[in-house]
Amino acid sequence: MSIYALAVGVSDYSLIGEQNLDFCKNDIEHVSKALTKGLSVKPEQIFKIGENRVVKKQSLIDTLKNFKFDVEHEDTFIFYFSGHGCISRDGYHILVFSDGHIKTEDLIEYFNKINVKNKLLIFDTCHSGHFKINGLPSLDYESSLEKFLGTGYAILSSSSSNQYSYNHPDSEKQSSLFTSFFNDAIIARSLLKEGKKSLDDIINLLFQYMKIWNIKHPEYAQNPIFRSKLGGTIFFSVEQYIPYISNNYFLEQDKYRIYQVEPIHTASAKRYIVKIILKESLSLEDISKVHKEIVSIIMNIEVYTNEKDEKHWTGKLENNIFCYYGQSEDDILNSNFLCKTVWVDDTQDKSWWYRLSNRSKFINDVYFDINSNYKTLKEFYVTHTAEEATLIHQTKVILIHLVNLAERLIKAFNELLNGTSTEIQFIEEFEQISPLIKYYYFQESNLDLPSKEIKEWSAACTALSHTIHDFILFYSEHAIKNRTYDNRIACMKMTKTQYYKDLEKLKEEEKKIKYLINDVVIDLEK
Template identity: 45%
Template sequence: MSNLNALVVGVSNYYIPDVVDLPFCMNDVTLMEEALIKGLKVQKQNITTCGKYGDAKTEDFKRALSKVTTIDKNDTLIFYFSGHGATIDGQHYLVFSDGIISTQEIIEHFKEIQAKSKVILLDCCFSGNFSIDETSSFNIEKTVEEFQGEGYAVLSSSNSDQVSYGHPEKPVSVFTSFLCDAFQDKHIVKQGKVSLYDIQRLVSLYLEVWNKRNPDKMQHPVFKANMGGTIFFDVKEYQPYYSTNIYAEYDNYIIYKVEPVHTGLAKRYSFKVILKEPLSLEEIGKISLKIKDQAKNIEVYNNEIAEKRWINKLPNIIWVYFGRDEIDIIKNNYICHTTWVDEKQDKKWWYKVNGKETFILNGVHYNIHPYYEQLRSLNIENTVSKEHLVFKSKDILSRMITLAEKVIKIYNDYKNGEITEEELFEEMDAYIPELDK
């Protein structure tokens, strides 16, 4: 089982000539601790703090750093820094109470820590002045779950030329205030998880609004990652909704499955049926009418909202799709389908006919699928062994994910202001032949 660990550093007191104190940074530490605990559900004992009372010397930081370097290889590590940042001879440094440490060296150190996922959050001036390695490549021998979140990401409060500010209405930093709000935002929680991707997007949105309101104190965050996909943080207990499976076998047909396709205005079902023997259209129509009557007692939904909306109510629309075997169902290839609607629906719309593929026979509306036989032959001819399919799927998946990581990096470079829109399109052009394969 993986754990979430954090190293939180704030530097308020400085003993370096001409370096002013930053009283709000110790408040940043307290706010960040609370946000990590309440928002990302980090256990308090898994948070190592440096500078809670103002002082954070280089040796204090190194000792704190040594505590978190021994975490498990499946864990996630978050490093947060609030304090002065400085650029000297083109290199960025984090400024501690009594000295400086190269930001790039810290990033390189965190990169080598065995934790699966590392996140570096920098709230200091000129903090966008850093670099990362090239993007991750997906190893075909790994699962997507193993690849997901593996690596490191850096989110800075400003670009390489900008100052980072304290909040004018709160005793904390602007960036930290927005970051902590994002950690605790319930609207970006999906299925009990919140992603690093959504967190950084929300922080960027907050700062975009801030910049419009404060043009003299603009901060453009920089996000760079050498990571498979993103990190998902478990923040809320999630109970998945399990849809009912319907399977019923009769003398000459099988109801293979029933798909709920409800909308806010209509209760709708799509039945997928396998014919066990060749049947005429009249016989298919009789099956369709029988299924329509059976549907009155069926309750199948995709989620709780739909269930609460439609439970114990009669269906408004029913489609029945007929295939010859499981291959047809899997490939979504059918001989025909029938449509039934109740009196509340516009029957002129639903029962349109052209006399060829669509028509009404014995009160049943049919839609014949004219390319069924050709598609069936194609599906059968191109059916391969499970082993071959797995191998080819892994190969395609590997190339797709690796390419996606490269494209995402280019887009992030554009968002970070490191390349122009013209350069974005030029770099994307190089990948178009690969995308077209």
């Protein structure tokens, strides 16, 4: 994926007798540098108009006509405009050039037709929030998440429809106020996660910057406006990400197999979960011997999930080892174990880890926690594991409803953040959406279990369903009475961010079983 940008800054308005805006020429330079530094946009893929201060309408039109969009469909196009803007007599917002104006909605419509995956349009003008985006992104049965996510366009404006946009009062900045904060947001290293930055995170940080500014400088208050017709959000690939490669440990013995060693280290304890498949039926006394053998093996291995833990714990003795025993791979995947044995060293609270109950006992000085429901659960998993095509179809239908409802709720929530709707108006929309989310959430919860081949995909679907359900927790009657406004807003923002992460995770899992999903769609078409 590549990013292409067109930055326009109009500084000279002498031809039409309007006030010149000297800082707009600087804005396009500052934005260009920020795009390169913050989003790794190649300088040769950033095109600028206005370096000589004058930008006539025809100059933009000619540039757009001759603009060679040498782009793939998966690419991103960013348009930035800095200059005068106002609301015309017929009620439309217009962008003012050195010799006239262009209706903002016409420009939006033009850019929407560009054949790239997504577009981000940024308007730094007075009254630039005076625009609408009709409709919502819609996920349908035939569309993959890969096609849906990040497809469409988003618009970011510097001020609401009744506000002016200012130059930065700090003369050293020599730029627009909004553009200065926008640049700070996109270059922020704190937003970089696994080599990517999300548009959602950039917008959240920008809004936070502007909120603080408005509190301190009410005479220069500007409320940015963000509206989107994107499926999910845009994830910008900023730099190469090399994930930590976690090693695993496997061992084949005559009576058992060490299937997985899972590190669960904390800051104060080195801990492992060991999952074991028993190759034959063993008594608890036999398992106690296996336990002791496994503990001695695990004491001599090093397994980690991240570099920080590896540096901290390498060469140090284990504090806790938890061994889980199943009779098949299905038991491991379903987390249905015959029993668990526990070993802890003398630094740990043994009265806690070895606490006794009606399901625990010591055998040969080994602590056992016995699963008395093992056989019942095993039968349940067998009888309630769905046929793959059926479960894929049922899950997709439910997830389509949930995702589209979430997008609808997020659109309403964004207007609350924009300050263009009140919380009461948002609650009215919420009360229409909430029962539907709850209905489909429970529909997903009641589905049968997945087979091994689609287990990870199904788990990602369930995680997304749970996150979407979380949206409705913060504006229930109880939440409105017991949570503050700021708490509700913060929780909604965090859930929105998690929603976008879950969508990306599900997209990757969907790719892995694409052949199965395609077969389901083909069968339905027949």
